[in-house]
Amino acid sequence: MKIETFQTIEEIFEFRRPMHTYQKMYGMKKTKRWCQRLGILPTVFFSFLVIILVGFFFRSMESNFLSQTNGLPLYTEIQYNQSITVGDKVRSLFGIETSYAAEPDVVVKDIAYRAQFLSQSVADPIEIEAGQSREVVVIFKNSGSATWKNNGPNFISAYTMEPRHRVSPFFNSSQIKMAEPLVTPGQSGSITFNLTAPSQTGEYLEKFYLASENHTWINKGYFYLKLKVVQPKIIEKVAEDITDKTVLEQTTEVVVSSTESQIVGKRVNISKKEIEAKGGERIKIVVIYKNTGLLPWQEYAIHADPIASLASGDNSLTFADEAWESTNLITKKETQVYENGVVRETFYIRTPIKIGEYLFTANFKSGDTVVGEPITINVHVTENAPLNYTPPKFVNEGFESSEVEKVPRLAEEPRIRVGLKVDKTAVQFRPIDDDYIIFDGEKQMGVLPEKKMANIQYDGVGTYNFSGGIRFYTKNIIRLVPKNDSHARYILLNIERPMAWVGPADFNEYRGKFEFVQGQVDKEMYVIVDTLLEDYVRGVAETGRGAELEYVKANIVAARTYAYLSKGKYPLFDVLGSTYDQLFLGAEVEQYLTDVPRAAEATRGMMVAYQDEIVTTPYFGNSNGYTKSWKSVWGGTDKPWLQSVKATYDLRDGRRQFGHGVGMSQHDANIRAKEEGLGYVDLLKYYYTGIEVGRIYN
Structure with missing residues (x-):
């Protein structure tokens, strides 16, 4: 490049040699890259x-x-x-995620089946000597809305995967059933593997998936076990003669140090450390313990200490619950827990019956050895237990495995107050088979003799007028109470409630106590029938003539449970006597629906409970083939016992929905009792998922 002296610096730097000059000079030709x-x-x-x-x-x-x-x-x-x-x-x-045990592809056909992995009794990798056996328990929570069962149609089991249904070399099968007979939504179930290691050492990966047999794979039901098969341990035990140092024997005995031979563990978690509740309340406790030693726990148990009252000094008080084995033994399991194995136990305590400050203490034991920290909970009882609450009693206390004596929750039969709306400001009352005591509020005014009529009138501005042998005016509620017989009947002469489909009567006869009041909210006039709960269900007309007796029993239990849980529902009474709650027609129902008193007597005191709590039991006429869940109809918090179930006979008979659709379909239950021969308990368990039926009072 030649630079002329007259060129400026800008001209010098702007110089460019054309590309074709180089191509010409060197025979080059520009080639584009791909x-x-x-x-x-x-x-x-x-x-x-x-x-x-x-x-x-x-x-x-x-x-x-x-x-x-x-x-x-x-x-x-x-x-x-x-x-x-x-x-x-x-x-x-390349940014690709590493996965050593990828989840197999399955099709979940029913979203009601869902699981959540909780724990595994032995942590991975699970080491087993060749030819030896070991138990491993895998625990899942039923996080869906369907109940799991371990027998019958759609039982729950774990299948081997990849390839599916292969025979595992560790238990010579392709399938293991769930251990528990029944696992309701929210509860935990387990798969117990009794593994026997093959002779070939190495690391194994066993994949499994939970399934509902012939129905669906269970969502989130995948799990696997990492297994390590090792050679049997052979440790020489040498005995030396001090004089000649001669080796005497060689054995396969495993020698462990004194610390390694101890049963040890650790309390990992406890669900509650403080409780504030009324006396007699049932409180759920969850504890988790881990085996941190080398030796397995051959069994374990939870023992409650005698109650420590910080305030009352009453040694007769107890935390015992009906589900305990005895007064002090909460639970005992014949289950092995190996090193690093985790145990999750759920149990219940009952708060002491008297107000005070208490300390609940229990120990987790393997054999006679206390394992880990004790379970300690401070308990503050804010109110005395109800008078009808009876703490559980146990028999054969000299034996650790005592059985609990089933004591009804209520010491006596409860009463129910039924509101009957009437379009009158005066009612004519006449006792049928007993004298009635007349009350002005709490003040006794006199006695109305059997078969003598009285008139009770309201003036519309707050005053009641009673006339019948005696006469008085009052702003208090007038009550009439049978003198001798709590089941005594009376008739309301000017009231008619005809129901032709039940029978040719006015249905104006009732049992028990009587009140006539104006509603606090709607200002309507109400007759209040204050009666014993059994007399109430004998007067409920929710089943037709000619119905199957077992179905009528199921309906009576549902009606009794519904009424009991409705106590306090309204300001002046518990339930309405109309189909808004349950159709209550009184004493004359016993004459026309004769199966109703029979069913009531056969199921006396029986109610429905879910997880040991009495629960509401709605029912309705018939469905379109499937009942509905509580949440889908009324919203709010889902109720696990009120889930959609198939109403086979409603579907078969082409029924359309009549009623709200939640709980028991009466038409379907009646046909099911007739054609399948189911008893009332089985009927209730079909329509109310995961429930139990028990006697609440004698």
Whole structure:
């Protein structure tokens, strides 16, 4: 390049030698690269495609290798570490996630079946000597809305996977059933593996999936066990003669140090440390313990200490619940728990019956050895227990495995107040088979003799007028109470409630106490029938003539439970006597629906409970083939016992929905009792998921 002296610096730097000069000088011809020929966007797309293909190549090789080795030793230790190291580096280079136990692809056909993994009794990797056996328990929570069962149609089990239904070399089967007979939504179930290690040592990966037999795979039901089969341990026990140092014997005895031979554990968690509740309330407690030693727990139990009252000094008080084994033994399990195994136990306590400050203390034991920290909970009882509450009693207290004596929750039969709306300001009252005591509020005014009429009138501005042998005016509620017989009947002469489908009567005869009041909210006039609960259900006309007796029993139990839980529902009474709650027609129902008193007598005191709590039991006429869940109709918090179930006979008979659709379909239940021969308890358990039926009072 020649620079002229007259050129400026800008002209010098702006100089460019044309490209064709170089091509001419050196015989060069410019060639475009492949990426320049394709352009920017196609190049980026092609590069991304290459990365994806390489990633799939490595992933497919890994999956193929793992699937071929399920139930067989995976790798030797060196091969295993090398393969993961190389694989991880290659995959990480391309941004591909490492997965050693990828979840198999299954189809969940029923979303009501869902599980949540909770714990595994022995942590991975599970080491087993070749030819030896070991128990492993895997615990899942039923987080769906369907009840799990371990027998009958749709039972719950764990199937081997990849390949599916293969025979496992550890238990010589492809399937293991759930241990518990019944697991309702929210409760926990377990799969117990009794594993026997094959002779070939190495690492194994056993994959499983929970399933409802012939129905559906269970959502989130995948789990796996990492197993390590090792050679049996042979440790020489040497006995030396001090004089000649001669080796006397060689055995297979395993020698452990004194610290390793101890039963030890750790309390991992406790659900409550403080409780504030009324006396007699049932409180749920969950504790988790871990075996931190080398020796297994052959069994375990939770023992409650005698109650420590910080305020009352009453040694007769107790925390015992009906589900306990005895006064002090809460639970005992004949289950082995190996090192690093975790135990999750749920139990209940009853708060002491008297107001005060208390300390609940219990110990977790394996045999006679206390394991881990004790369970300690401060308990503050704010009110005395109800007078009708009876703490549980146990028999054969000299034996640790005493059985609880089933004591009804209520010491006596409860009463129910039924509101009957009337379009009159005066009622004519006449006792049928007993004298009635007349009350002005709490003040006794006199006695109305049997079969003598009285008139009770309201003036519309707050004053009641009573005339019948005696006469008085009052702003208090007038009550009439049978003198001798709590089941005594009376008739309301000017009230008519005809129901032709039940029978040719006015249905104006009732049992028990009587009140006539104006409603506080709607200002309507109400007759209040204050009667015993059994007399109430004998007067409920919710089943037709000719119905199956077992169905009538089921309906009576549902009606009794519904009424009991409705106590206090309204300001002046508990339930309405109309179909808004339950159709109550009184004493004359016994004459026309004769199966109703029979069913009431056969099921006296029986109610429905879910997880030991009495629960509401709605019912209705018939469905379109499926009942409805509580939440789908009324919203709010879901009620696990009120889920949709198939109403087979409603569907078969082409029924349309009549009623709200929640709980028991009366038409379906009646036909089911007739054609399947089901008893009332089985009928109730069909329509109310996961419930139990028990006697609440004698």
